[in-house]
Amino acid sequence: RxxxxxxxxxxxxxxxxxxxxPTPEQEVFIGKLMEFAKSGDATILGRAPLSESEERAKMLIATDYARKMSLDLRMIDENVYxxxxxxxxxxxxxxxxxxxxxxxxxxxxxxxxxxxxxxxxxxxxxxxxxxxxxxxxxxxxxxxxxxxxxxxxxxxxxxxxxxxxxxxxxxxxxxxxxxxxxxxxxxxxxxxxxxxxxxxxxxxxxxxxxxxxxxxxxxxxxxxxxxxxxxxxxxxxxxxxxxxxxxxxxxxxxxxxxxxxxxxxxxxxxxxxxxSGMNFSEYVAVLSGNTDLLEKARLDKKITTLESERKNFLRERDAATGKLAEIESSVSFHTDKVKEAQSDLALFKKRVERDDEGTPINKLTIKGVEDSTDIKAIAARLQEIDEKARTKGEYNKIGEIYGFSIMVKTESTSKDLFDCSVNRFFVKGQESIYYTYNNGKLATDPKLACQNFINALERIPKVIESHEKEMEKVVANKDVYTNIANGSWKKEDELRALKGEAAELDRKIALTLAPPEEEKEDIGQEAQHGAIQQSKSVNVISESRSYKNSFSxxxxxxxxxxxxxxxxxxxxxxxxxxxxxxxxxxxxxxx
Structure with a gap:
């Protein structure tokens, strides 16, 4: 990162x-550098003729002189310049x-x-x-x-x-x-x-x-x-x-x-x-200020910019398409939950009995307790289940309330290198929703502990409201993602035209930067010599240093x-x- x-x-x-x-002296020296690169005559630069080993490194010498010339001609000869x-x-x-x-x-x-x-x-x-x-x-x-x-x-x-x-x-x-x-x-x-x-x-x-x-x-x-x-x-x-x-x-x-x-x-x-310095063709082209090369650099830059823009557009479009799929899945999920909860609420309203003040009567039955009106016995049984039950992550039925199953589930957590088991209590709806009150934890007070499950059913409207709000959040930006996913990149024709111009300019430059005849002859002789030594069927590649890049x-x-x-x-x-x-x-x- x-x-x-x-x-x-x-x-x-x-x-x-x-x-x-360039200064006037640099203008003159640039001409000398180009002539030296063509002829290899070092006396043009005011130095002794090249030795055999120096001739093989001619372009390295030319590159070194060009660097010094640009910095200060006195780097070459402080007495002359x-x-x-x-x-x-x-x-x-x-x-x-x-x-x-x-x-x-x-x-x-x-x-x-x-x-x-x-x-x-x-x-x-x-x-x-x-x-x-x-x-x-x-x-x-x-x-x-x-x-x-x-x-x-x-x-x-x-x-x-x-x-x-x-x-x-x-x-x-x-x-x-x-x-x-x-x-x-x-x-x-x-x-x-x-x-x-x-x-x-x-x-x-x-x-x-x-x-x-x-x-x-x-x-x-x-x-x-x-x-x-x-x-x-x-x-x-x-x-x-x-x-x-x-x-x-x-x-x-x-x-x-x-x-x-x-x-x-x-x-x-x-x-x-x-x-190795720089090859002859590009060396001369740079020093001569070839306008074709300048235009090619500009085209390459435009193409690179558009290609990057196009890639970003496609990436954003793919991301928007994926986001739309997530939205549809989420909307479907919350819609189903709202329907389930509404069905559970209708059934609860149909079955529930209330006192004169409208408070629901707590008709709770727990396995192991015969008298469903004995609050203390029910609370004691619930506390016993809370302490001893181990369901290994499964929902186990322990009773009923108005036809809805009461469930307990053991959840395991780790804290400070120790494993802890906690039991949570639920009221199961008709399908897949499990309703809770106080996050499924029992109160220590016996009466409040028994009230846990009727309170969970009373919270069904809030569950419905929660799913509806989540659905509103999910669909809030749906139109934005839809527009992006259905959009098209407007510069495809421009990019295609620029690539065509660049290809044409490449062909023109290739002809302009063709090596001089003597360099071609040297390359041909080397290739022929290599072919004889390596069995007449080897094609020798003459130009060496090429790498890749098309952006700036x-x-x-x-x-x-x-x-x-x-x-x-x-x-x-x-x-x-x-x-x-x-x-x-x-x-x-x-x-």
Whole structure:
């Protein structure tokens, strides 16, 4: 079960995809990356030609360069590339200051995560130190309020830093997934989490966010509507959004499995991982900004949303149908009981004798007592039965009153590891109803004990009233369930049309993403070689890494924070949906 299911009081996650246009230097480098992916000529990237082993890992190298390029080109060569007002570090520094000022009175704290460009003592360039420099020099935030988790050499130092975060003495902390993502309970004043890069595993992303989105976040609860902003920084035409969406889809699939809310049983995890990088076709497509892939992602999202909606509708309709069956069964039960009780009441009224004041005369006969007028003898016999009778859960007849059978039943219960037996007394109706008074327990007073059974018959009108009220409750919502059970889903045609569009787009994309001729030739040669070695009848499959998925989390209407540069967002797509920046074009297999 999830934290929400068990009612843990913790902040909600408010994900914000912060799009960043590539800088001019990044634009040029993206072109170089595409050329390198096609040719394998490493000199294009300013490095020595690839060795034989490196050639086999060409796409892993290309993926690594793309990640570094997105974070900061100085990660590749700090002597060749320079700072830029619109790079990721500048955007992050701007937003860090925005949150710093907004929650200054509460000493709101922030987490910054990146597994690339981590802090290392010395003069080498790292993104942590660069962002800190901007915060200190450009925004005049005190240096001592900005710390790196890598500064802690032992657990004692780490605990001291965590305590300082909770006090608000440290306002901004940088760290990697491994060092800051686990075992850090510094959530008391957390207002934002900044994701400069994306880890490889869903659990790592959850751990990162969990530093702030956890029980005990006092500032978020009191001053931020119990929400924590999680800002994902994504450079356009980089792998940022693609990688984040793959991770997002995996986590969504896991969560839906846990909560039994899957709208589809397929998942396409894409073709990107930390061991092999990304395949050539999708790599080039993402960097080139292929609009077909963008449209396919949007269609997939719509289809996933409608499929989930359709599944929920069918589930509700089935539940309503089942509820109607329960209602019919319950109505039938209570109707029968009302008829039985009315028949018993009519018979009782016909047989009962009353005195001058209208009080029913207690004509009670009990087995073992000859004189039916001797109240004391009857009461003594009833007490004896109450103490000694053991019916093993069966109804045993012990007497009569106005032609109705008087019954006793032994009920066994366990209390404090001991078995207890209790006898209860009833008046049986003509069919299946057993009437009681005082819950079937005898009074200690002899006269009242004998009155138990006539009182039970006098309660028949209340029994009828009780069944009628229950029947009213049962049928109260019958019309609602009937409407649901007889309803039909109105968007079937829309879903069918979207699936047709998606299938057509899949075919178009498949042609667009066909591997280049030289890659086809290499694949063919490998297949032929494998066939010769394994007896000429083996069909070799050339493409390896395909997983399944066809859904993405709906994150429409995510607010887009402002750029540190006035015109930096002019080229940003109006669609801020995380999934709209991602390419999902793999074939899907059923699970």
């Amino acid at each position: 999830t934290a929400k299911d068990i009612g843990i009081d913790r902040p909600e996650k408010n994900e914000i995809l912060h799009n960043i246009p 320079s700072d830029h007002i619109d790079n990721k570090a500048s955007h992050c520094a701007k937003l860090l200051n925005d949150y710093y000022q907004k929650y200054d009175a509460q000493k709101g704290t922030q987490f910054v995560f990146s597994d690339l460009g981590t802090y290392k003592p010395g003069g080498d360039f790292n993104v942590y130190s660069e962002i800190k420099r901007k915060l200190v020099e450009d925004y005049h935030i005190p240096s001592y309020e900005i710390r790196f988790i890598q500064e802690c050499k032992n657990e004692k130092a780490k605990k001291a830093m965590v305590d300082a975060m909770n006090r608000g003495d440290i306002r901004i902390i940088f760290g990697s997934t491994s060092m800051l993502g686990t075992g850090v309970n510094a959530q008391q004043r957390a207002v934002a989490v900044h994701q400069l890069d994306t880890p490889w595993r869903p659990s790592d992303l959850e751990q990162r966010n969990g530093r702030a989105i956890r029980k005990g976040n006092l500032v978020a609860k009191e001053f931020a509507d119990n929400k924590v902003d999680v800002i994902i920084y994504a450079v356009e035409r980089s792998l940022d959004s693609y990688k984040f969406n793959l991770l997002h889809n995996k986590q969504l699939f896991i969560n839906q499995l846990k909560t039994n809310t899957l709208g589809s049983r397929t998942i396409d995890e894409g073709s990107m991982d930390e061991d 989390k709906n994150t429409d209407n995510i607010p887009l924070p402002t750029s540190p540069k006035n015109n930096s967002q002019q080229n940003v797509s109006d669609n801020n949906d995380i999934t709209s920046k991602v390419i999902i074009s793999k074939p899907k297999w059923k699970m």
